[in-house]
Amino acid sequence: MKTLLWLQGLTCNGNTQSLLNAENPYIYEIFSKINLLYHPSLSIENNLNEIIDKILDKEIKLDFLIVEGAITKNKNFCKIGNYSISDLVNKLKDKAEYIIAVGNCAVHGNLPAVYRENKDICGLQFKFEEKKGLLPSDFKTKSGYPVINITGCPIHPAWFTQVLMALYYDRKISLDKFNRPKEIFMYLPHDGCTRNEYFEWKTEAEEFGHKEGCLFYNLGCRGPMTHAPCNKILWNRISSKTRAGMPCIGCTEFNFPVRENFFDTKKNMGIPEDIPLGVSKRAYIMISGVAKTLKNERVSKKLEDTE
Amino acid sequence: MAKVEKRILNRVEGEVELKLVWEKGRIKDAFIIAPNFRGFEFILENKPLLDALVITPRVCGICGHAHLIATTNALENLYRENGYEIEVSQKAQLIRNITLSCEIIQNHIRWFYLFVIPDFLKFNTDLKDFYPIKGEKWRKAVYYSSKIVKIIAIFGGQWPHTSYSIPGGVMCEPTQMELMEAISIVDNVLEYFENDVIGMNIDDYFSIKFLEEFLEKSKGDLKKIIEEAIKLGFSDIGKAYDRFLTVCNVSPFISQGVTRRKKCNFDVSKVEEIETFSFLENGKSKFSKGKYSWAKAPRYEGKPFETGPLARRINNEDELFINLTKNFKGYYIPRIWARVDEIGKILVAIKKYLLNINLNEPSYIKPKVDIKNLEGQAYGFCEAARGSLIHKVIAKEGKIEKYDIITPTVWNLGTRCKNYLSPAEKAIIGLSDKLKAEMVVRSFDVCSVCTTH
Numbered sequence: 001m002k003t004l005l006w007l008q009g010l011t012c013n014g015n016t017q018s019l020l021n022a023e024n025p026y027i028y029e030i031f032s033k034i035n036l037l038y039h040p041s042l043s044i045e046n047n048l049n050e051i052i053d054k055i056l057d058k059e060i061k062l063d064f065l066i067v068e069g070a071i072t073k074n075k076n077f078c079k080i081g082n083y084s085i086s087d088l089v090n091k092l093k094d095k096a097e098y099i100i101a102v103g104n105c106a107v108h109g110n111l112p113a114v115y116r117e118n119k120d121i122c123g124l125q126f127k128f129e130e131k132k133g134l135l136p137s138d139f140k141t142k143s144g145y146p147v148i149n150i151t152g153c154p155i156h157p158a159w160f161t162q163v164l165m166a167l168y169y170d171r172k173i174s175l176d177k178f179n180r181p182k183e184i185f186m187y188l189p190h191d192g193c194t195r196n197e198y199f200e201w202k203t204e205a206e207e208f209g210h211k212e213g214c215l216f217y218n219l220g221c222r223g224p225m226t227h228a229p230c231n232k233i234l235w236n237r238i239s240s241k242t243r244a245g246m247p248c249i250g251c252t253e254f255n256f257p258v259r260e261n262f263f264d265t266k267k268n269m270g271i272p273e274d275i276p277l278g279v280s281k282r283a284y285i286m287i288s289g290v291a292k293t294l295k296n297e298r299v300s301k302k303l304e305d306t307e
Numbered sequence: 308m309a310k311v312e313k314r315i316l317n318r319v320e321g322e323v324e325l326k327l328v329w330e331k332g333r334i335k336d337a338f339i340i341a342p343n344f345r346g347f348e349f350i351l352e353n354k355p356l357l358d359a360l361v362i363t364p365r366v367c368g369i370c371g372h373a374h375l376i377a378t379t380n381a382l383e384n385l386y387r388e389n390g391y392e393i394e395v396s397q398k399a400q401l402i403r404n405i406t407l408s409c410e411i412i413q414n415h416i417r418w419f420y421l422f423v424i425p426d427f428l429k430f431n432t433d434l435k436d437f438y439p440i441k442g443e444k445w446r447k448a449v450y451y452s453s454k455i456v457k458i459i460a461i462f463g464g465q466w467p468h469t470s471y472s473i474p475g476g477v478m479c480e481p482t483q484m485e486l487m488e489a490i491s492i493v494d495n496v497l498e499y500f501e502n503d504v505i506g507m508n509i510d511d512y513f514s515i516k517f518l519e520e521f522l523e524k525s526k527g528d529l530k531k532i533i534e535e536a537i538k539l540g541f542s543d544i545g546k547a548y549d550r551f552l553t554v555c556n557v558s559p560f561i562s563q564g565v566t567r568r569k570k571c572n573f574d575v576s577k578v579e580e581i582e583t584f585s586f587l588e589n590g591k592s593k594f595s596k597g598k599y600s601w602a603k604a605p606r607y608e609g610k611p612f613e614t615g616p617l618a619r620r621i622n623n624e625d626e627l628f629i630n631l632t633k634n635f636k637g638y639y640i641p642r643i644w645a646r647v648d649e650i651g652k653i654l655v656a657i658k659k660y661l662l663n664i665n666l667n668e669p670s671y672i673k674p675k676v677d678i679k680n681l682e683g684q685a686y687g688f689c690e691a692a693r694g695s696l697i698h699k700v701i702a703k704e705g706k707i708e709k710y711d712i713i714t715p716t717v718w719n720l721g722t723r724c725k726n727y728l729s730p731a732e733k734a735i736i737g738l739s740d741k742l743k744a745e746m747v748v749r750s751f752d753v754c755s756v757c758t759t760h
């Protein structure tokens with residue numbers, strides 16, 4: 001049986017909580033296939049040190065090392081028994097077949113890395129945008145992959161479980177420039193959003209609380225500039241922020257914790273400062289201009305009143 | 308000679324350390340150590356006010372929604388403190404209650420089956436159904452606790468970590484059909500609660516006033532665990548101070564109050580946070596001798612108070628629980644029972660909230676004044692899964708100057724002050740068994756990430 005060990009650094013545990021919501025496979029289905037060596041919230045015994053010793057003595061082979069939470073060497077700020085989270089990662093990094101960082105904290109440092117009193121907080125292989133994490137930029141695990149990064153604050157469980165299953169079945173996965181699985185992070189929340197029709201016709205929501213209107217132009221939606229399949233793999237298999245009416249806040253990107261005014265679109269002379277990925281500003285201005293001059297009956301009414 | 312022993316406590320939200328001082332085979336002194344610190348109150352400084360709606364939920368992965376509601380309340384109160392009316396429709400208020408309630412149910416189910424019950428397996432291996440990962444009961448707990456948060460996804464887009472509630476209302480505009488989906492989820496989880504958890508009809512359960520009556524009528528998991536606990540001698544252990552604090556009213560089953568012998572109204576001006584034993588002092592880290600945890604020590608009129616579902620039952624003057632605190636000299640069993648009991652009360656309430664939503668009301672009423680114009684300070688209160696949550700925001704020039712968060716777990720599991728141990732520390736003094744001591748600490752529903760934030 002393949003094995004999995006879960007460590008937590010500086011975290012809110014949101015990725016673990018999110019993982020408990022997983023469907024297809026459910027968490028107990030995963031751990032019927034894969035032997036869960038230890039997880040701080042789920043394990044019955046408190047035997048992390050014993051397990052680590054056995055891994056180091058090669059009594060146990062470690063397939064998947066999962067890290068949730070930001071990394072620091074400073075034991076005053078994060079301690080697991082007598083060790084820091086970076087001690088534990090360093091002990092195990094050459095033993096694991098794969099290392100998977102789950103959540104923006106483990107990948108980029110995220111909110112904990114913004115705290116000014118502890119400056120050494122980072123992700124496993126990145127600190128924000130730069131490859132300045134705990135592990136060297138050219139680090140690779142035994143399998144030949146760098147740390148595989150699943151971003152998100154928190155992760156959607158399926159982003160993790162589908163990747164885990166692919167590796168479990170020895171399939172190859174390709175990664176993007178932040179070492180995120182391409183097949184997950186090649187989509188944008190914008191893809192599949194129920195408000196797309198409004199985006200197309202530049203019908204912008206002026207304020208919150210409506211199922212109609214696109215949230216891009218006034219309310220800060222990052223859907224067209226963020227890598228995440230939130231409207232393809234729905235959250236809790238039910239919905240997504242943008243479907244419900246909340247702007248995407250770009251929680252899968254490295255700059256999530258340093259961006260400000262999440263519910264406001266930054267504009268210069270009426271043009272959004274950040275425009276949808278893949279188009280030039282000129283193209284965006286032209287196409288919006290055209291869309292605005294043409295009226296679409298449907299998007300100008302409450303949905304209940306449309307034909 | 309006193310012997311000092313350190314133990315890590317896992318199977319809680321985040322890890323904590325217990326430092327136990329033993330003398331003559333009993334715990335003479337106990338320190339609960341929360342060793343991890345992220346500095347959320349400092350990360351919030353200088354951020355635009357509304358960004359707190361995005362940042363504070365990330366304090367905690369299991370009760371982040373409660374932080375969102377506390378922030379919303381604090382910001383709405385900031386409008387009021389500045390002399391502006393802020394209107395929130397009843398619809399928006401109900402939707403907020405619904406999503407917060409769903410998070411609490413999720414928490415209580417996971418806590419009972421994933422964190423508390425596994426300890427009983429160490430005494431009784433017959434409880435195989437409850438075994439982590441493999442056991443049918445464990446699996447059902449994961450299934451139904453995940454099912455209930457689908458309702459949060461209907462209104463807020465996702466759980467964990469949505470920020471769909473904002474001063475003036477909520478961001479969603481649900482349709483009738485979506486309400487129907489939510490109702491069917493509540494019905495389904497309620498059926499599970501009746502069949503598995505309490506093992507009886509919910510109305511019959513609510514009519515119960517005495518322990519014996521419950522043990523006689525119930526066929527559920529709760530009864531099984533209570534019987535195990537009684538058998539193992541938990542009837543007499545786990546009492547803290549017999550002082551209980553609840554900061555909010557949640558109609559119809561939670562009423563605010565402070566009970567010690569008799570009940571008074573809660574008054575926030577009587578709350579203070581003592582930093583003597585905390586690594587955090589005056590906003591700076593300090594590791595001098597005697598300091599042992601990142602948590603502070605909140606006190607009400609100078610005294611430690613227990614908060615959480617048991618406190619809510621006592622402050623609500625719930626007959627069953629007043630009787631239980633007489634039956635049991637220790638509060639381990641009433642504390643566990645109160646959490647599980649709340650699942651039923653909340654499920655019934657959510658269904659009422661859902662049926663009472665008037666979809667013609669607005670979801671959001673834009674505040675007349677831009678939040679950037681607000682100054683001064685305001686509080687936001689919330690009853691979260693683990694108890695009373697207090698946020699305090701101080702605004703200057705449209706930004707957060709200071710943000711203070713007092714979580715339920717810091718009331719229960721924080722540090723001591725000169726005169727008093729924290730409630731959970733107090734609750735394990737005198738015990739002779741370390742596993743039982745750990746179980747008593749877990750009965751407070753430990754969340755180290757909230758305790759320090």
Ligand code: SF4
Nearest residue numbers: 193214215216221223
């Ligand atoms: S709300 Fe956001 S994700 Fe949806 S269509 Fe508009 S820009 Fe795209």
Ligand code: SF4
Nearest residue numbers: 228230248249250251
């Ligand atoms: S919609 Fe945006 S903010 Fe929400 S989870 Fe997806 S990427 Fe994160």
